[in-house]
């Protein structure tokens with residue numbers, strides 16, 4: 001039976017250059033047919049971010065099942081595995097696991113008395129003051145915000161990056177807007193809904209590069225730090241949330257858990273979309289450690305590595321290129337984690353309660369690089 005699922009590209013606001021994202025209607029994630037999933041699968045790799053409205057009823061089990069379907073041979077463990085247990089990880093405070101569906105995490109802000117088997121949970125929306133090197137002054141904090149941390153959902157050590165991440169907005173506080181500041185001397189800023197999730201299209205970021213930079217990006221591989229989220233824990237971010245400043249604060253190997261050299265990841269700088277064949281510039285800017293260049297040399301100078309990556313990625317997060325989703329309760333968003341970067345945004349007041357469910361699953365294989373299709 002043909003699917004009735006309808007996919008409509010997001011309307012483009014005036015002045016916007018966002019050319020990704022779609023709204024999906026006539027679909028129930030709790031009761032998906034094979035034909036429905038086929039439409040969602042093609043749409044995800046075509047549009048990168050899918051917004052499905054009115055899915056408040058979706059169970060954690062259905063969320064997990066749909067997420068897993070995008071990578072059916074994956075083992076089914078959460079994208080970060082058990083690494084979040086490390087108390088020193090920068091990710092640790094932000095996620096609570098649903099006891100009966102451990103691949104699904106609860107994230108948000110404020111106190112929740114009971115939800116899906118979790119009791120007396122105090123959620124904390126990450127605030128840039130805990131991570132950025134410079135901060136917005138307290139008196140501007142209610143009105144102004146920043147991108148907290150641009151990233152790919154990935155352990156980047158051992159486990160392969162998840163293909164897709166799903167987010168369900170269970171509770172969303174009444175809407176207001178904030179001014180998002182880049183504070184990098186560019187004067188860039190954008191008006192965003194409170195607590196938006198911001199997306200930047202890695203394929204558009206690649207397309208923006210000069211021919212020389214494209215050739216560099218296609219032939220360079222990125223080595224990630226072992227135990228990256230522990231390694232980076234004392235370090236601070238640039239004001240754009242796009243990678244770290246270099247102050248020598250990263251933990252030395254002697255302060256990390258034991259490192260298995262086989263778990264260290266050296267991934268292509270460009271990842272190929274398995275459906276469209278397009279390349280995305282996909283680098284986790286905070287976790288990058290070294291660059292492996294086409295001539296076989298390895299660039300080890302961390303500050304230089306970060307400056308190169310920043311120069312390549314910064315155009316892709318310009319205000320006109322960022323999609324800032326305006327969350328409503330029941331929104332179920334699926335994003336192609338191997339084709340976009342995303343960031344938490346915003347600062348909530350203590351009484352603004354927000355409750356989301358997030359799911360992703362460690363990939364069954366590493367992302368394809370540029371060379372795969374070239375050989376086909």
Ligand SMILES: [Fe+2]
Nearest residue numbers: 151152153342
């Ligand atoms: Fe994330």
